[in-house]
Each structure stands twice: as C-alpha cells, then as structure tokens.
Amino acid sequence: MAVKQRFWGIVSVAVGLLFGVMCGPVQGQAAKTPSNNIGFSVSAQLPENQRNQDHSFFDLTMQSGHQQTIKVKIANVTNRDIKIKTGINTAYTNDNGVIEYLAAPKQLDQSLKFQLGKLTKLKGKSIVTVPANGSKVVEAQIEIPKLTFNGTMLGGWFFQKIDEKVTSEVKDAMTVHNQYAYVIGLKYSFGQTPSPKLTLSQVKSGLLNHHQSTIAELRNPTAVIIPNVSLATTISNRSTGKPVKTITKNGVQFAPNSSYHYGLLTGSDSLKAGNYHLRMVAKNSAHRWVLEKDFTITKAAVKQTARKSVESHQLNPLWLVAAGAMLMLIIGGLVAWLVYLVKRRQA
Incomplete structure (x- = not known):
C-alpha cells in the first residue's frame, strides 16, 4: 500500500500589514527556475482606492454600502496547463x-461582526485552468452592506496549485504530494482607527495541538491589527504568593477581532491541580497592558485532558525499565536452563 504524505509548501507569504509599522501580507513573486517546482506566480491588479500603491496586497479604503470588483493575474511559467484552486478567508490569530x-x-471571536471572507466572494469557479506559458485573470466581488463601522477588516485570497492525479501506484512505494500556495492579503479600512485593546478572558487546563496545556485565552476585541506584542507572564500560588512559573513570548501578532489561545505550559510542565494567580504584561512599541486573573485548575480537568493528550499514549520510562529487567531475567533463566541441560547430558 502506498504511503501518501501531504506537505504544504507555503511559498512567498509575507506577513505585514500597515499599523504604525509594516507587518502584513505582501504578495510575493514565484521564482521561475525549473528547479523550484512551483511553476506559477500571482499579482494583484491594484484599484484606485488602494491606500498605498507601493503595497502589492489589497490595502483598500472602504465605506458603507461599497461594491467593487478586484482582480488578480495568475501567470503560468510552465510548458503545460495547470490548475489553480483559489478562495478567500477571514484572517485570525492562530495558536502560534x-x-x-x-x-x-x-472558531471566530464573538466581537467579529463582519467577516471579510463572507463580504468578498469569488466570481466564477474556485478551480481555474491556466494555459501553458500563459496567464488568467480571476475576479472577486466585494459587497459591503450598509453599516456603521470603524477600523480594519482583514483576510487573505489564496492560490493553490493542484497536483496531477497519480494514475498508478507501486506496492510499498512512498508517493509525496507537494502543494504550493500564495496568499495575497486583503485589508479593508473604514473611517477612524479605534484604540487597540487586549483582554484576558480565562485561564484553563486544556489540549493544544493534542498536548496537555495550561492555556490563557487572550482577546483583541477591537477592529485593529496589534503587531509585535511581547508577553511576560508570572503564575503564582494563590495561597503562598510564591511564583510557580515565569514565561515569556515575543513577536505575537493579533488579527482584528480575534482570540489567541496561548499555550503557556505544555506537557509535563502543565500546572497541577490548585489555585493560582496570573499576571501578564503585554506590550509593543505603542501600547502596554497589564492583565491579571485568579484561576483554579481542578483535578478533574487535569485528569480529563491528560487522558486525551498524546502524552498519555507515550510509554512511561519506568515501564521500559521494568520490561528490560524482565527480559533480562527471562534470558538469564533460559541460559541457566540450557547450561543445566548440557551438564546433565554430559553426566
């Protein structure tokens, strides 16, 4: 049976949108050398309401009730037709x-009232064929409803090359399918920019990427990007006041109206059952927030997440030692038995 592994080759996804500093998605150019195995490039056709013509992503000034068609050119630099899958998503803050x-x-934050991925729709099919050594222009329609909104809507328009189907398989062979994608950022700006805000909604024991974790849920309930945030966290025993853990993380980027499930401690470092206090200082070059919360980790929560985590499926080193000792005893017993049989036969 062939073992099929799927790898995402995420190429040229520059992450940088303008908020005081440059930190958002910038469309990149595909290398056109045969060795890179990409074979295509994408470029945004910037409209008149582009806020900055030096940006190669869509950085658009928007208003209530606005309708507009945006276009992207896909260029095929290979000698065969290729198929490209395309789609538009609302941006969010991932677990990293x-x-x-x-x-x-x-899952979307409750503060997100308008999803860019629903206000911007593809015109035509989601899979397009681009001719050999040719190009194709694809379009999307923006439909902004009548609304009262200040701030930023954020998303991405992705372009993914579809591999050709494998027509035959070799027994016990390994086939690897590489998928290459570009993302062109979509940033819609409305009215006045609100002041950013960060909140800490809860701290709990849970699973993060299938690992037992102590998770802090941070929220950006404002319609702005909050870039380059450093997080300095101290967790103390609530009874004694003594610090239990100190954790730092730098370079966190918050999408507008999004939640970040911050894995403070994972695996064996996760907190045991008890009562704790968390103090976190979050800051970047323009803002500083101090977030504090009392929280409790129950034995039931620890037991439940431990049972579902990947750690519970790993062998305990003590069991390995015990198994090794038992194996040695068995081998020693067999050797002794064989020596006994040989001596008995000689006698």
Whole structure:
C-alpha cells in the first residue's frame, strides 16, 4: 500500500500589514527556475482606492454600502496547463500567535461582526485552468452592506496549485504530494482607527495541538491589527504568593477581532491541580497592558485532558525499565536452563 504524505509548501507569504509599522501580507513573486517546482506566480491588479500603491496586497479604503470588483493575474511559467484552486478567508490569530491568512478559521471571536471572507466572494469557479506559458485573470466581488463601522477588516485570497492525479501506484512505494500556495492579503479600512485593546478572558487546563496545556485565552476585541506584542507572564500560588512559573513570548501578532489561545505550559510542565494567580504584561512599541486573573485548575480537568493528550499514549520510562529487567531475567533463566541441560547430558 502506498504511503501518501501531504506537505504544504507555503511559498512567498509575507506577513505585514500597515499599523504604525509594516507587518502584513505582501504578495510575493514565484521564482521561475525549473528547479523550484512551483511553476506559477500571482499579482494583484491594484484599484484606485488602494491606500498605498507601493503595497502589492489589497490595502483598500472602504465605506458603507461599497461594491467593487478586484482582480488578480495568475501567470503560468510552465510548458503545460495547470490548475489553480483559489478562495478567500477571514484572517485570525492562530495558536502560534501569528495572523493566519491561508487557512479558514475554525472558531471566530464573538466581537467579529463582519467577516471579510463572507463580504468578498469569488466570481466564477474556485478551480481555474491556466494555459501553458500563459496567464488568467480571476475576479472577486466585494459587497459591503450598509453599516456603521470603524477600523480594519482583514483576510487573505489564496492560490493553490493542484497536483496531477497519480494514475498508478507501486506496492510499498512512498508517493509525496507537494502543494504550493500564495496568499495575497486583503485589508479593508473604514473611517477612524479605534484604540487597540487586549483582554484576558480565562485561564484553563486544556489540549493544544493534542498536548496537555495550561492555556490563557487572550482577546483583541477591537477592529485593529496589534503587531509585535511581547508577553511576560508570572503564575503564582494563590495561597503562598510564591511564583510557580515565569514565561515569556515575543513577536505575537493579533488579527482584528480575534482570540489567541496561548499555550503557556505544555506537557509535563502543565500546572497541577490548585489555585493560582496570573499576571501578564503585554506590550509593543505603542501600547502596554497589564492583565491579571485568579484561576483554579481542578483535578478533574487535569485528569480529563491528560487522558486525551498524546502524552498519555507515550510509554512511561519506568515501564521500559521494568520490561528490560524482565527480559533480562527471562534470558538469564533460559541460559541457566540450557547450561543445566548440557551438564546433565554430559553426566
């Protein structure tokens, strides 16, 4: 049976949108050498309401009730036709503390009232064929409803090359399918920019990437990007006041109106059951927030997450030692038995 592995080659996804500093999605150019195996490039056709013509992503000034068609040119630099899958998603903050433009969000923050991915729709099919050594222009329609809104809507328009189907398989062979994608950022700006805000909604024991974790849920309930945030966290025993853990993380990017599930401690470092106090200082070059919360980790919560985590499926080193000792006893017993049989036969 062939073992099929799927790898995402996420190429040229520059993450940088303008908020005081440059930190958002910038469309990149595909290398046109045969060795890179990409074979295509994308470029945004910037409209008149582009805020900055030096940006190669869509950085658009918007207003209530606005309708507009935006276009992207896909260039095929190979000698064969290629198929490109395309789609538009709302941006969010992923579990690594990075703004995610490529994948669709599994869960949205309750403060997000307007999803860019729903206000911007593809015109035509989601899979297009680009002719050999040719190009194709694809379009999307923006439909902004009548609304009262100040701030930023953020998303990404992705372009993914579809591999050709494998027509035959070799027994016990390994086939690897590489998928290459570009993302062009979509940033819609309305009215006045609100002041950014960060809140700490809860701290709990849970699973993060299938690992037992102590998770702090941070929220950006404002319609602005909050870039380059450093987080300095101290967790103390609530009874004694003594620090239990100190954790730091730098370079966190918050998408507008999004939540960040920050894995403070994972695996064996996760907190045991008890009562704790968390103090976090979050800051960047323009803002500083001090967030504090009392929280309790229950034995039931620890037991439940431990049972579902990957750690529970790993062998305990003590069991390995015990198994090794038992194996040695068995081998020693067999050797002794064989020596006994040989001596008995000689006698």
